[in-house]
Amino acid sequence: MLRFTSEDEFSLFRHSRTMHQGNRTSISGFFLLGLTVGSEQQLLIFALFLCMYVVTMVGNSLIVLAIIGDTHLHSPMYFFLANLSFTDICFTTTTVPKLLADIQSQNPTISFGGCLTQMYFFMLLVDLDNFLLAAMAYDRYIAICHPLHYVALLSPKRCALLVVIPWVISNLVSVLHLSLLSLLPFCDERVVPHFFCDLEPILRLACADTHINNLLILFVGGAVIFIPFSFILVSYILIGAAVLTVPSVKGKWKTFSTCASHLSAVSLFYGSIVGVYFLPASSYSAERDKVAAIMYTVVTPMMNPFIYSLRNKDMKRALRRLLSKNHLFLSW
Numbered sequence: 001m002l003r004f005t006s007e008d009e010f011s012l013f014r015h016s017r018t019m020h021q022g023n024r025t026s027i028s029g030f031f032l033l034g035l036t037v038g039s040e041q042q043l044l045i046f047a048l049f050l051c052m053y054v055v056t057m058v059g060n061s062l063i064v065l066a067i068i069g070d071t072h073l074h075s076p077m078y079f080f081l082a083n084l085s086f087t088d089i090c091f092t093t094t095t096v097p098k099l100l101a102d103i104q105s106q107n108p109t110i111s112f113g114g115c116l117t118q119m120y121f122f123m124l125l126v127d128l129d130n131f132l133l134a135a136m137a138y139d140r141y142i143a144i145c146h147p148l149h150y151v152a153l154l155s156p157k158r159c160a161l162l163v164v165i166p167w168v169i170s171n172l173v174s175v176l177h178l179s180l181l182s183l184l185p186f187c188d189e190r191v192v193p194h195f196f197c198d199l200e201p202i203l204r205l206a207c208a209d210t211h212i213n214n215l216l217i218l219f220v221g222g223a224v225i226f227i228p229f230s231f232i233l234v235s236y237i238l239i240g241a242a243v244l245t246v247p248s249v250k251g252k253w254k255t256f257s258t259c260a261s262h263l264s265a266v267s268l269f270y271g272s273i274v275g276v277y278f279l280p281a282s283s284y285s286a287e288r289d290k291v292a293a294i295m296y297t298v299v300t301p302m303m304n305p306f307i308y309s310l311r312n313k314d315m316k317r318a319l320r321r322l323l324s325k326n327h328l329f330l331s332w
Contacts, residue, residue, distance in 0.1 A: 029111040029114075030115055030197065031192065032192050032197075033195075035099075042103055049096060050100060056096075059306070062323075066322045068082065069325075079163075085304065090121070116181070122197075132163070135166075136262055137266070138162070140235065140239060177220075184213070194289065272300070
């Protein structure tokens with residue numbers, strides 16, 4: 001597998017290839033540079049990402065199964081959590097298996113159609129994660145600030161709409177990005193300085209003007225990210241104001257502790273998203289983007305089951321029941 005130990009080496013390689021470029025071509029595929037590590041570290045990186053992927057799959061699957069199997073968890077909060085866990089399973093599967101296959105095969109190529117497919121699911125699922133975190137913030141806001149109206153405001157029908165509508169919006173946004181991208185011509189340059197097909201690195205390989213694509217990322221992508229984030233922010237400001245009215249310190253801590261896990265997940269997710277997509281273009285760094293992408297495509301989905309279960313007595317009880325049932329089943 002071709003590896004570069006620094007961005008300067010990659011820039012020189014790219015410049016030498018560009019000198020030989022001529023006509024715009026109908027590109028057949030891309031070469032993914034992957035992670036810039038030495039050949040002696042490949043096995044360690046493979047084992048590390050394989051372990052993280054297995055933990056992500058097992059942890060999130062247990063969350064989904066525990067919520068489905070325990071009637072005590074059939075509430076809006078856990079409905080949104082089950083959807084978030086399912087989305088995280090799909091989200092991680094979009095990138096990590098391909099990365100593992102590339103490390104093993106030493107041939108990190110992907111067809112143009114495969115690249116578009118990976119980008120479609122990646123954008124769909126990252127946007128969906130974003131909306132689900134907003135829905136979970138809304139759930140906490142209603143539970144703390146309007147507990148008497150909780151059942152009416154978060155009826156099964158409204159909960160379903162809070163999941164279905166984000167699926168529709170995320171799908172439309174992904175299709176819009178890819179429709180414009182598929183119209184662009186590409187030169188002979190096929191090297192993507194990333195471990196998966198992301199929109200920003202692919203746009204940098206286009207021969208035509210990508211001004212419209214960049215504006216779409218800024219305004220549509222910005223809206224999809226920052227409107228839910230603003231909603232989360234406002235929700236927690238109102239929650240904070242409500243918590244301050246609780247007379248006892250113990251009561252304040254108990255009320256706010258129900259939001260601690262969600263705040264941790266929000267901070268981890270949005271911190272890495274902003275680091276990739278919304279810093280100035282002049283500060284672009286392929287290595288920084290890879291690190292941030294690993295945070296929200298691998299680390300965050302892996303950590304979410306721990307974040308949402310370690311401090312949640314109901315979830316821990318449901319997980320124990322699930323595991324005990326499986327143990328009895330296996331013993332038979």
